[in-house]
Amino acid sequence: MNKKEYILKVLDALIEYRPLARGLKILVNGNALDDTTIDGLIEIFTKTIEGINEGEIKEKIQRSKDVLEQLKKIEEEQHLRDEKSLNDLDEMINKI
Numbered sequence: 001m002n003k004k005e006y007i008l009k010v011l012d013a014l015i016e017y018r019p020l021a022r023g024l025k026i027l028v029n030g031n032a033l034d035d036t037t038i039d040g041l042i043e044i045f046t047k048t049i050e051g052i053n054e055g056e057i058k059e060k061i062q063r064s065k066d067v068l069e070q071l072k073k074i075e076e077e078q079h080l081r082d083e084k085s086l087n088d089l090d091e092m093i094n095k096i
Helices: 004-013 020-030 035-050 055-094
Strands: none
Touching: 004 020, 004 035, 004 055, 020 035, 020 055
16 A cells, blocks of 8 residues: 555545545545655645544544654654665665
8 A cells, every 4th residue: 555545545434524634535545645745635634633632533533643744754764674675776876
């Protein structure tokens, strides 16, 4: 499952609680995702959490935000591993 599919799954889980999730899902589904988009979604969830008084909904949105933050962290770690692998390959090529 790629990051777009994870985000769409999170938004699906929120649709019955927050109508905005439906619109966000349409936008995410139709666009490529980059770090700026993920950061924007995390910020939207953070602001939404602050404005909600109902415990169950607040908890679900917090968990959704946590998923997005973890997804971003995993992606950043993968990027660092990929970069290291490319550097290793460059070193091997230089030795040829």
